[in-house]
Structure formats: structure tokens, C-alpha cells
Amino acid sequence: MNSNNRKMTITSVQNDKVKAMAALLDKKHRDRSGQFIIEGIHLVQEALLAKAEVAAIVYDMERGLPKELAPLLESIDSCDLIEATSAVMAKCTGTESPPPVFGVVRKFSLDAQQLYKESSLVVVLDGVRDPGNMGTIIRSADAVGADAVVLGKGCVDLYNPKTVRSTMGSLFHLPILEGDLAELLSEAKSRGIRLVGTSLAATDTCYSFDWRGPTWLLLGSEGDGLSASSLAQVDHNVIIPMHGKSESLNVAMAGTVLLYEALRQRQYGG
Structure with missing residues (x-):
């Protein structure tokens, strides 16, 4: 795994980073930050394969980092890699049954x-x-x-x-x-x-x-x-x-x- 990727553990839904990610469920915060949430292994894979600007990948600590993603992280620089509780996963995705992983991606800037x-x-x-x-x-x-x-x-x-x-x-x-x-x-x-x-x-x-x-x-x-x-x-x-x-x-x-x-x-x- 690329050593430039910052690894961390978050267990509290009151964590400031969690609050900032959960705020991305609202359009005004997406517009303000220029970022959005992607949910699930497939979407995170597609973002990484497309060389999108992935700021963070968050995965359920009980299930671990999905094996499909590990090889793709080798070529990604300066991405936060966060293991989190299921409560944190649920808060950031707004779902009762949260996915095993989600990502925070920068919105597109196209000509x-x-x-x-x-x-x-x-x-x-x-x-x-x-x-x-x-x-x-x-x-x-x-x-x-x-x-x-x-x-x-x-x-x-x-x-x-x-x-x-x-x-x-x-x-x-x-x-x-x-x-x-x-x-x-x-x-x-x-x-x-x-x-x-x-x-x-x-x-x-x-x-x-x-x-x-x-x-x-x-x-x-x-x-x-x-x-x-x-x-x-x-x-x-x-x-x-x-x-x-x-x-x-x-x-x-x-x-x-x-x-x-x-x-x-x-x-x-x-």
C-alpha cells in the first residue's frame, strides 16, 4: 500500500472529520467543499480506476478493507485511509445498512x-x-x-x-x-x-x-x-x-x- 496514504481509526460519530463527511449528504455542503460521497466497493473501484481525486476511503473496521481495493491503492497518493465503526459508516452514508466502504471524492472540473x-x-x-x-x-x-x-x-x-x-x-x-x-x-x-x-x-x-x-x-x-x-x-x-x-x-x-x-x-x- 502506498506509504503516502494516511491511515487512521475513527470510532466516534462526534469526530469532526465524521461530521464533515456526513455533511456531504446535503447539497449546500457539497457545493461549499467541492466534494461528494460514493458508496460501495464498485463505485470506489471505478473512482480509483478513473484516477478521480479521492480524498478519503472509509471502511468498516469489522469487515476490513475490501480486498478488491488494496491493489488500486498502490497508485493513489495522499488519500486518507480510515477504518471506522458501523455507526460512523451509517452516519456518513445516511443508511441503516451502510456499505462496507465509501469514498470522499472531489467534484469534477471540466472544460x-x-x-x-x-x-x-x-x-x-x-x-x-x-x-x-x-x-x-x-x-x-x-x-x-x-x-x-x-x-x-x-x-x-x-x-x-x-x-x-x-x-x-x-x-x-x-x-x-x-x-x-x-x-x-x-x-x-x-x-x-x-x-x-x-x-x-x-x-x-x-x-x-x-x-x-x-x-x-x-x-x-x-x-x-x-x-x-x-x-x-x-x-x-x-x-x-x-x-x-x-x-x-x-x-x-x-x-x-x-x-x-x-x-x-x-x-x-x-
Whole structure:
């Protein structure tokens, strides 16, 4: 294990470090500190593999450091390695049945220029408020090899513990930026990127539309769809054909269908 990693034991929930980590369950403290919590072996593994800035790894002293993590810690410098009681684990994760390990990670700092790649495929979320839906969309974007995900105002916090869990580690696999959609969409259009939305009135289905050029897919809130300002920027609308009796797909399912059609056209032809 890397000798630069600081090892310590914490047994009291009143410890100042514990209080600071538990505060990360609230958005205002995440924003203030620039850090967030990841829970469980898989997410900590993904963070370490992605070379994310992991400030601390905390594990249940009764269960010990998960064996899957030990080799990965060799290449990590200046990370606090903390063994703690189950009470401390529960306080910091807000769960009655805490995971065997959690991590404290620095929030991402990304350059918007990464969005404007040639033939880019970017997913733009406008007011998506459900953590499960956001996490699923990020996983789908990761699965199809999208270049980035953009989160506009009104979206659930990316670093909300429920959102983080629902990404299943995909938040470490592709750039995710939070920004002003009015500015970002305008800049994309000026660079020749098409902005695509969905509409029941669209004449193109998602299968007849050509997804092969540089494209940003805009997905709106679960109840209201895209905001008026985003709608005004959209260049093309598509519709997902519905042949059964279901009235609609939720935003995560719809986004996944659209992304996989884009993947099919871009990678498999036709």
C-alpha cells in the first residue's frame, strides 16, 4: 500500500472529520467543499480506476478493507485511509445498512471545449429531476460511447447520493458538465452541431432521422418536457413510434432508445 496514504481509526460519530463527511449528504455542503460521497466497493473501484481525486476511503473496521481495493491503492497518493465503526459508516452514508466502504471524492472540473468534438454525440438534460432517470441516462450515454452529458439548471444534483448510486460508476467514464444551456446550445449551433429533441408532432421517426452528423440530443423534464428557451433552439424533432397501448416512455427509456439508434447508425450502418 502506498506509504503516502494516511491511515487512521475513527470510532466516534462526534469526530469532526465524521461530521464533515456526513455533511456531504446535503447539497449546500457539497457545493461549499467541492466534494461528494460514493458508496460501495464498485463505485470506489471505478473512482480509483478513473484516477478521480479521492480524498478519503472509509471502511468498516469489522469487515476490513475490501480486498478488491488494496491493489488500486498502490497508485493513489495522499488519500486518507480510515477504518471506522458501523455507526460512523451509517452516519456518513445516511443508511441503516451502510456499505462496507465509501469514498470522499472531489467534484469534477471540466472544460466545455470537450463538448464540441467533430461528429460529437452529446446528451443534454433540461430539468430532469429524478435521480434514477438521470443515472440511467448517464449509464446509457456511457454504454453507447457518447462524448459527454450536459446538465442544465433545474436538474437533480449530479452529486446527490441517489444519483451517484444510480449511475453505477458511469459518472467516472465520460465528461459530465453542468452549465447554462442558453449559452452552450447557442455555441453548439454556431459550430454546426444539430440540436435534436422529441415531439409527438414530429414527421421524422427516430429511425428515419440521420444521427450520423454532430448531434446533441435534448431531453426534458419528466412532466414538462424541454423548457421554452431550449425548445426555441431545437433544429430537428423526432418521434419514437408506439405500436402498443402504452401512452409514453419515461425520459430515461426514451433517451436510451434514441441513443441506441444513433449508435446503430454510426457504428453498424443503415
